[in-house]
Amino acid sequence: MDAALIWEWVIKALFLIFFLLGGFAYLTWYERKALARIQVRYGPNRAGPYGLLQPIADAVKLIFKEELTPSMADKVIFILAPIVTVVPVMLMAATVPWGPPIQLFGRTINMSVADLNVGVLYITSIASIAVYGIVLAGWSSNNKYAILGGLRASAQMVSYELALGLAFVLPILLAGSMRLMDIVTKQAEMGWFVLIQPVGALIFLIATLAEIGRAPFDMPDAEQELSSSYHSEYSGMKFALFFMAEYEKMIVICAIAATLFFGGFLGPGVDKWPWLGPIYLLAKIIVLLFLMIWVRATFPRIRYDRLMALGWKVLLPTALGLVFVTALGILLAEAVNPAMLWIIPLLSLVAGVLAVGVIERALRRKEYARR
Amino acid sequence: MSIDLILFLVLALVAVATALGMLFSRNAVYSALFLVLNFATVAVFYVLLSAPFIALTQITVYAGAIMVLFLFVIMLLGAERLPASPALPWQRPLAIFLALVLIAETGYLLLFRQAVTATVSLPQTDVFGSPSQVGTALFNQYLLPFEVTSVLLLSAMVGVIVLTVRKKGERE
Numbered sequence: 001m002d003a004a005l006i007w008e009w010v011i012k013a014l015f016l017i018f019f020l021l022g023g024f025a026y027l028t029w030y031e032r033k034a035l036a037r038i039q040v041r042y043g044p045n046r047a048g049p050y051g052l053l054q055p056i057a058d059a060v061k062l063i064f065k066e067e068l069t070p071s072m073a074d075k076v077i078f079i080l081a082p083i084v085t086v087v088p089v090m091l092m093a094a095t096v097p098w099g100p101p102i103q104l105f106g107r108t109i110n111m112s113v114a115d116l117n118v119g120v121l122y123i124t125s126i127a128s129i130a131v132y133g134i135v136l137a138g139w140s141s142n143n144k145y146a147i148l149g150g151l152r153a154s155a156q157m158v159s160y161e162l163a164l165g166l167a168f169v170l171p172i173l174l175a176g177s178m179r180l181m182d183i184v185t186k187q188a189e190m191g192w193f194v195l196i197q198p199v200g201a202l203i204f205l206i207a208t209l210a211e212i213g214r215a216p217f218d219m220p221d222a223e224q225e226l227s228s229s230y231h232s233e234y235s236g237m238k239f240a241l242f243f244m245a246e247y248e249k250m251i252v253i254c255a256i257a258a259t260l261f262f263g264g265f266l267g268p269g270v271d272k273w274p275w276l277g278p279i280y281l282l283a284k285i286i287v288l289l290f291l292m293i294w295v296r297a298t299f300p301r302i303r304y305d306r307l308m309a310l311g312w313k314v315l316l317p318t319a320l321g322l323v324f325v326t327a328l329g330i331l332l333a334e335a336v337n338p339a340m341l342w343i344i345p346l347l348s349l350v351a352g353v354l355a356v357g358v359i360e361r362a363l364r365r366k367e368y369a370r371r
Numbered sequence: 372m373s374i375d376l377i378l379f380l381v382l383a384l385v386a387v388a389t390a391l392g393m394l395f396s397r398n399a400v401y402s403a404l405f406l407v408l409n410f411a412t413v414a415v416f417y418v419l420l421s422a423p424f425i426a427l428t429q430i431t432v433y434a435g436a437i438m439v440l441f442l443f444v445i446m447l448l449g450a451e452r453l454p455a456s457p458a459l460p461w462q463r464p465l466a467i468f469l470a471l472v473l474i475a476e477t478g479y480l481l482l483f484r485q486a487v488t489a490t491v492s493l494p495q496t497d498v499f500g501s502p503s504q505v506g507t508a509l510f511n512q513y514l515l516p517f518e519v520t521s522v523l524l525l526s527a528m529v530g531v532i533v534l535t536v537r538k539k540g541e542r543e
Contacts, residue, residue, distance in 0.1 A: 077400070117501050121427045128435025132407070135439065139400060139446050147446060154443045158436060178502050 004107065012113045016093055024247045025055035030286075031247075031293050038297040059240075067236035070142060077140035082234065082241035085133025089248045092126045095119040096255045097181045099265045099277025111265075111277065112181070119180040120168050123256060124161070127211065131157045133245070134213075134230050141233035149229020152304065153213065159311040160210040160217075166319035167204035170197050171260040173326045184264035192263040196344050199352035200322050201261040203315055205291070208257065210311065212249040215296035217307060250292060251285060258284035310359075318355040322348050378419060386412040398452070399445045403438055410434045424505045 029044065029051065036043025044051030069078060094113040101108050116122050131154055138150020171193050172178055175186035187193055194201040210217040231242045258264060262284050265277035302310070329344035386409055393405035410433040417426035509517050 074400075077404075116423065118423045118427050121424065121431065121502070125427045125431040125435055128431050128439070131435070131439050132442075135442055135446070136400075136404075139442075151443060151446055154439050154446075158439055158443075161436070 008107075008109060009113065013094070016113055017090060020090060020093060020248050020251060021244075023251045024244050025059065027247045027251060027289065028058065028243075029055050030289065031296075034290060034293045035297050038294070062237060062240040065236040067238060068233075070233050072142045073233065074140040074142065077136050078233075079238070081133050081137035081140060082238045082245075083133075084136060085130065085245040086241050086248070088126045088130040088133075089245050089252055092123055092130075093248075093252045093255065095122055095180050096252075096259055096281075097184055097264060098281055100270065100274045102274045110181075111274075115179065115181050118178050120172055120178045120183075120260075124165055124168055127164075128157075128161055130245075130249075133242075137234070137242070138230040141230070143233050146230050146232055149232075153230060156213070156217070156307065156311075157211055159308060160207045160315070163203060163311060163315035163319045164207035164211055166316070166323055167200055167207055168260070169323050170200040170204075170326050173323070173330060180259055180264075184259060184266060187263045188266055190341075192261065192266075194261040196341070197261070197322065197326060197348055198345060199318070199348040199355075200326070201257075202352065203319050203322070204257060204261060205288075207311075207315060208253045209292065209295065210307070212246065212253055214246075214250065214292060216299040216301050218301060250289060254285045254288040254292070255281065257288055262288075314355050314359055318351055321351045325351060375419065379416075382412055382415055382419070386416075400442065403441050403445060406441075407434050407438045410438070424502050 032054075033043040033051070044054040047053040047057045069075060095116055097110070097112040097115065099111040101110050103109075134153040134157075135150045138146045138148075138153065141147070171183050174190065174193055174196060175183040177183060177186070183193075190196065209215075231239055234242060258281060264284075265281045267276060267280035270276045270280060325347040326344055329341055329347070332340035332343060389405045389409040389412060393402045393409060396402050396405060410429060414426040414429040414434075417423070417429060
């Protein structure tokens, strides 16, 4: 433990935080622009070329807005809640590797803030902490809508954590390690895990949408029915912190999804030129973010009981089945023939089709019962 | 004083303070939050003992799942305000008695059995406490307790479903 090591950590952490802050600002611009294009509008186009200065204008507006605290609110928790929401998101990003280790000033530098041997577990545990901010914001506002939103958020997040946790197990099984760096390097030899476990990647993406409360699973802050619920009493910078947490969550979760299933920083030529690693990862993040925005523009919000039914009755059993299939495939590949690994994508697709069939049948039965 | 000892003392202070805060706050939500902090501190203890896997499991299971459900129930029932007097009259004398027994036992062990207080040297390697090592120990050495625990949890889960399921035609 020398001073240079501490400086390295500090610089990397600061770099990551500034990346997330800048990413948050421009993700709002990106989302508004993409949504506008999908809805045949222009989107922000007044501040700067292509509206590029819009995030800065928004930030200035939010900083100078008046901050209100409801008189009957629980003051300590009311102030604490936005902070508790933002901090875990930034912590979660720490384990994502941005490239192969590089040589700089005669030292080997890992391209992640912390390369933990329990990296995946670290992500799940920090993600499970993230619920508190929303729940406490809902409770401390002393507002019926807010508390309903807080309750919804906690129930939804705890439910989808199960499917998400099992989806995390798949890359761990395939790579044989919880270290994110190992998972990425394993994908260099086996191919991206989305090819080996396509349905697993899909479940991961669906469950993360629910976990971060994005449309169509944005029940916790359903504007029309709960008037933005848990953050309806927040204004000014405190509201901005919730806003920031949501968008940073999107970035971080896309970075994790890219690392676990889409090859992380891997891409053609990354062995020769390590600086390509961060560029590839950023490109993958942007594509996945577009996917999220696209989903938001396409699907209406789903009903609360259906949300729970989807999480518990469809995603959880399917994910369990996928874990079984993956373990089976790995064992067969080790015992019989490495080519047997191809049983995993085949069986996982079968499981996915079965799951979709079950939903289809349940919906048709309801339709029939109504008639 | 080594750094480990200073860290331990500070953390111990935090752990005891949060535990007391949990006991003495008159608001159930604050109690729950103090308990979360306490769990987090215990997790840091595990990290100090170079067992990151157990530490993160502790956070995921206790702080992430169980306490969220506690908060959920407290908020759902609106039971934040705790009653001033204890609900069970015999609880306090029993608690005092049991606490005295615990103190006596601990004192006996500390004073008359020197072996338990002997310092245990921790293997400070990268492998120790790694997920693969924990897994190997769990599925070889401790297979039977592990399986028994899982069956116990499964039966509890089945019990909950049996208790809460609605029979057909009982709706509304």
